[in-house]
Amino acid sequence: MRLSWDFRxxxxxxxxFNWMRPRGRGRTRVAGEIMKTTKTIDMPxxxxxxxxxxxxxADMPHELMTINMGPSHPATHGVLRLKLVVDGEEIVSCxxxxxxxxxGMEKIAENCHYNQFVAYTDRFDYxxxxxxxxxxxxxxxxxxxxxxxxxxQAIRVLCAELSRISSYFLGLGVYAMDTGAMTAFxxxxxxxxxVHNFYEKICGARFxxxxxxxxxxxxxxxxxxxxxxxxxxxSAEKTVDELKRLLLHNKVFIDRLVGVGVxxxxxxxxxxxxxxxxxxxxxxxxxxxxxPYLGYEKYEFDVPVxxxxxxxxxxxxxxxEILQSVRIIRxxxxxxxxxPICVQNQWGVLPRKEDALQGMEELIRQFMVSTQCVNAxxxxxxxxxxxxxxxxxxxxxxxGGGLPNRLKMxxxxxxTLSILPELLPGHLISDIGAILGSxxxxxxxxxx
Amino acid sequence: MENLLKWCTDxxxxxxxxxxxxxxxxxxxxxxxxxxxVVLSVWIERRVAGWIQDRPGPNRAxxxxxxxxxxxxxxxxxxxxxxxxxxxxxxGVIARLCxxxxxxxxxxxxxxxxxxxxxxxxxxxxxxxxxxxxKFYFILAxxxxxGPPLVSAAVIPFASWVQTPFGEINMCIANLNIGPLWIFAVxxxxxxxxxxAGWSSNSKYPFLGGLRAxxxxxxxxxxxxxxxxxxxxxxxxxxxxxIVHSQAESGWTLLPLWGQGLSLQRWLLCxxxxxxxxxxxxxxxxxxNRTPFDMAECETDLVGGYHTEYSSMKFAxxxxxxxxxxxxxxxxxxxxxxxxxxxxxxxxxxxxxxxxWLAVACQFVTFLIKLLAFIFFFVWVRWTLPRFRWDxxxxxxxxxxxxxxxxxxxxxxxxxxxxx
Numbered sequence: 001m002r003l004s005w006d007f008r009x010x011x012x013x014x015x016x017f018n019w020m021r022p023r024g025r026g027r028t029r030v031a032g033e034i035m036k037t038t039k040t041i042d043m044p045x046x047x048x049x050x051x052x053x054x055x056x057x058a059d060m061p062h063e064l065m066t067i068n069m070g071p072s073h074p075a076t077h078g079v080l081r082l083k084l085v086v087d088g089e090e091i092v093s094c095x096x097x098x099x100x101x102x103x104g105m106e107k108i109a110e111n112c113h114y115n116q117f118v119a120y121t122d123r124f125d126y127x128x129x130x131x132x133x134x135x136x137x138x139x140x141x142x143x144x145x146x147x148x149x150x151x152x153q154a155i156r157v158l159c160a161e162l163s164r165i166s167s168y169f170l171g172l173g174v175y176a177m178d179t180g181a182m183t184a185f186x187x188x189x190x191x192x193x194x195v196h197n198f199y200e201k202i203c204g205a206r207f208x209x210x211x212x213x214x215x216x217x218x219x220x221x222x223x224x225x226x227x228x229x230x231x232x233x234x235s236a237e238k239t240v241d242e243l244k245r246l247l248l249h250n251k252v253f254i255d256r257l258v259g260v261g262v263x264x265x266x267x268x269x270x271x272x273x274x275x276x277x278x279x280x281x282x283x284x285x286x287x288x289x290x291x292p293y294l295g296y297e298k299y300e301f302d303v304p305v306x307x308x309x310x311x312x313x314x315x316x317x318x319x320x321e322i323l324q325s326v327r328i329i330r331x332x333x334x335x336x337x338x339x340p341i342c343v344q345n346q347w348g349v350l351p352r353k354e355d356a357l358q359g360m361e362e363l364i365r366q367f368m369v370s371t372q373c374v375n376a377x378x379x380x381x382x383x384x385x386x387x388x389x390x391x392x393x394x395x396x397x398x399x400g401g402g403l404p405n406r407l408k409m410x411x412x413x414x415x416t417l418s419i420l421p422e423l424l425p426g427h428l429i430s431d432i433g434a435i436l437g438s439x440x441x442x443x444x445x446x447x448x
Numbered sequence: 449m450e451n452l453l454k455w456c457t458d459x460x461x462x463x464x465x466x467x468x469x470x471x472x473x474x475x476x477x478x479x480x481x482x483x484x485x486v487v488l489s490v491w492i493e494r495r496v497a498g499w500i501q502d503r504p505g506p507n508r509a510x511x512x513x514x515x516x517x518x519x520x521x522x523x524x525x526x527x528x529x530x531x532x533x534x535x536x537x538x539x540g541v542i543a544r545l546c547x548x549x550x551x552x553x554x555x556x557x558x559x560x561x562x563x564x565x566x567x568x569x570x571x572x573x574x575x576x577x578x579x580x581x582x583k584f585y586f587i588l589a590x591x592x593x594x595g596p597p598l599v600s601a602a603v604i605p606f607a608s609w610v611q612t613p614f615g616e617i618n619m620c621i622a623n624l625n626i627g628p629l630w631i632f633a634v635x636x637x638x639x640x641x642x643x644x645a646g647w648s649s650n651s652k653y654p655f656l657g658g659l660r661a662x663x664x665x666x667x668x669x670x671x672x673x674x675x676x677x678x679x680x681x682x683x684x685x686x687x688x689x690x691i692v693h694s695q696a697e698s699g700w701t702l703l704p705l706w707g708q709g710l711s712l713q714r715w716l717l718c719x720x721x722x723x724x725x726x727x728x729x730x731x732x733x734x735x736x737n738r739t740p741f742d743m744a745e746c747e748t749d750l751v752g753g754y755h756t757e758y759s760s761m762k763f764a765x766x767x768x769x770x771x772x773x774x775x776x777x778x779x780x781x782x783x784x785x786x787x788x789x790x791x792x793x794x795x796x797x798x799x800x801x802x803x804x805w806l807a808v809a810c811q812f813v814t815f816l817i818k819l820l821a822f823i824f825f826f827v828w829v830r831w832t833l834p835r836f837r838w839d840x841x842x843x844x845x846x847x848x849x850x851x852x853x854x855x856x857x858x859x860x861x862x863x864x865x866x867x868x
Binding site (some may be wrong): 065067073074075089176179180181182183186187190246247250252253255256428429430431432433 | 497500501502503652653656739740742743749750751831832833834835836837838839840
């Protein structure tokens with residue numbers, strides 16, 4: 001019996017070995033026929049993916065050339081791969097290949113309860129983790145029909161706007177770096193670092209915040225926090241002013257961006273673009289104004305809109321939106337209400353630790369919330385918020401209990417990138433950096 | 449001893465030997481200075497970048513004192529012993545200041561050893577020559593990039609001349625009568641380096657980078673040649689030593705503040721000279737492949753451009769070639785427009801009447817200071833401006849600079865005609 005088992009194992013392993021060995025004469029040859037300078041490349045093992053990467057899809061030999069930009073390339077901000085067919089320096093066609101950062105987030109959501117999934121939302125748009133936390137928590141709260149107390153809402157607004165500023169600063173800095181202005185990047189990064197310091201004070205982590213829970217936040221703001229934030233507001237305004245003077249009136253910068261990557265109103269709407277990219281194309285749509293959530297209707301701010309739809313307009317618009325966010329933050333800090341930060345008297349929210357250590361009822365509640373989370377009603381709900389990258393929406397399908405039956409994300413970066421095949425042809429290779437930079441997309445959210 | 453002296457005198461009296469020996473001495477000095485400046489300009493680049501960007505830059509790389517112990521020194525704390533020797537109290541102000549400056553841990557070099565360490569690192573890195581490249585050209589290309597800038601330094605005068613009992617020493621390695629032409633001709637050769645690097649790498653990004661480099665360098669060669677013609681018309685010579693000498697006597701090209709330079713005619717000529725300076729400096733930026741003209745290696749779309757496939761010392765020679773081109777370009781701008789080695793305000797003649805050797809030493813230092821100032825300008829521009837797009841660079845050259853240069857020549861000719 002034992003012998004035969006060993007024998008079977010051996011056969012399996014041999015079969016596996018055969019499968020792994022390269023076929024043919026030991027090596028597969030991949031010939032590039034388009035470029036005259038291309039010689040035969042010997043690939044030790046030509047996998048399907050490797051063959052795909054080297055395949056030349058250009059139609060007319062000796063005229064066009066296929067270039068793979070990415071998945072690891074400085075201009076692509078992450079692991080986006082663009083399959084470009086170029087005629088000299090001009091792009092003829094573009095085929096974005098996404099999914100290199102796919103982690104199956106939506107499937108994971110079906111197997112962990114609502115609170116556990118908060119930690120995964122940090123990894124969507126990892127440049128604005130707080131915004132994702134808040135969006136997700138708000139979506140689940142909508143399913144439950146809960147309303148946060150005033151202070152909780154104000155804290156969420158504060159955190160969302162802080163992370164918006166941080167994300168915009170990084171986006172602008174990287175954008176400037178893509179056009180060759182290295183210094184602006186570091187000026188922006190300094191401001192972004194300040195926001196990360198705030199994250200650390202709020203939730204203990206600089207990057208993966210996981211701040212929200214269903215029905216509230218993990219902890220209250222530290223004492224004297226508003227004062228520091230107000231000081232930051234001044235420095236952020238100063239940096240925006242500096243950026244404006246450094247880049248916005250720079251002849252080289254203007255020449256690079258004006259009239260490049262023009263997205264018309266129709267194109268933007270057809271591709272489902274949202275956020276600053278949509279507003280730069282002349283559509284006045286901001287969920288904070290159109291469908292106010294978390295009490296955004298209480299704060300006074302403007303929605304900047306540009307008509308041109310080119311890279312320069314998107315840059316300008318983001319600068320302007322930082323100033324608007326600063327305005328909101330000032331109002332929040334001035335009118336920060338006191339009171340609880342979590343939903344009161346609800347099953348599904350952790351009790352205070354002191355109470356849990358003394359009362360039986362609270363101890364049971366602590367145990368139940370940690371293991372089973374909330375008991376959500378059956379039903380379907382969609383909730384979207386205005387994230388730095390655009391509208392981040394969560395669709396939740398619940399059959400009751402602490403786990404969603406299905407979770408679907410509407411990720412803004414995915415929609416934004418879908419415009420590339422339409423937009424890029426006719427531009428030069430050098431414009432790719434500027435156009436991708438102006439989209440301010442993030443691959444973690446696009447691939448999920 | 450006397451025999452030896454006599455032999456030396458004999459050798460030096462022979463014009464051929466005198467010429468050979470002085471030339472070798474000048475060669476050694478100039479190449480040592482240029483290579484040192486290449487390293488120094490890397491350091492300047494890093495430090496100035498740090499300064500512009502609100503960060504320290506490489507300021508820490510000192511020589512750590514634990515090395516002393518490793519090499520067998522029994523002294524645990526040289527600083528402590530030194531302070532004791534000088535009679536300073538170990539907790540006094542001086543001791544605390546020294547500790548704050550980290551003298552107890554390292555010999556400070558203000559980060560100057562950083563470029564050397566970088567060079568060492570590159571030297572020790574694995575040398576990869578991909579299997580699919582054209583080997584011969586792949587190896588030839590870095591040499592062609594580093595060589596021409598060094599060779600073109602030969603005609604740049606770094607001080608005036610000295611009369612010795614055996615003959616005159618001209619402080620310029622090769623006092624050619626075709627100075628600028630020699631520089632254009634030789635530095636034009638570095639195009640081959642970039643082209644070959646891009647082509648022989650047999651890869652698509654370097655290929656595009658090589659194409660861009662070829663087009664850009666050849667175009668800007670034209671604009672550079674044309675932009676300098678007004679200046680040559682004013683000075684009436686192609687000999688760089690003579691150009692600098694007349695600048696020393698009658699005011700720098702851009703700053704005619706003494707001698708004949710105070711005349712109205714000279715100030716009128718400053719207008720075309722200034723236009724020519726702006727164009728020439730811009731062309732030097734383009735020739736040295738620096739931001740805002742670093743199309744050939746622009747990392748956001750071509751990864752590394754023509755040197756994507758290079759590693760280790762081959763990459764380092766591209767790197768050094770770029771900085772050498774920057775140093776030589778700065779030297780050329782300084783020589784043509786900012787008075788070269790001349791100290792100005794008649795100080796050259798005064799010093800020379802005192803002692804020619806002293807004058808030469810002062811002039812050499814002046815030249816180096818001007819060079820450093822212009823290198824600083826190079827670095828400043830790089831860390832401030834965004835990069836042009838490739839087609840804009842070409843348009844700037846062919847649609848603006850070439851026309852402007854031709855107009856500038858006409859303007860200069862008209863001004864010279866009316867002055868005389």
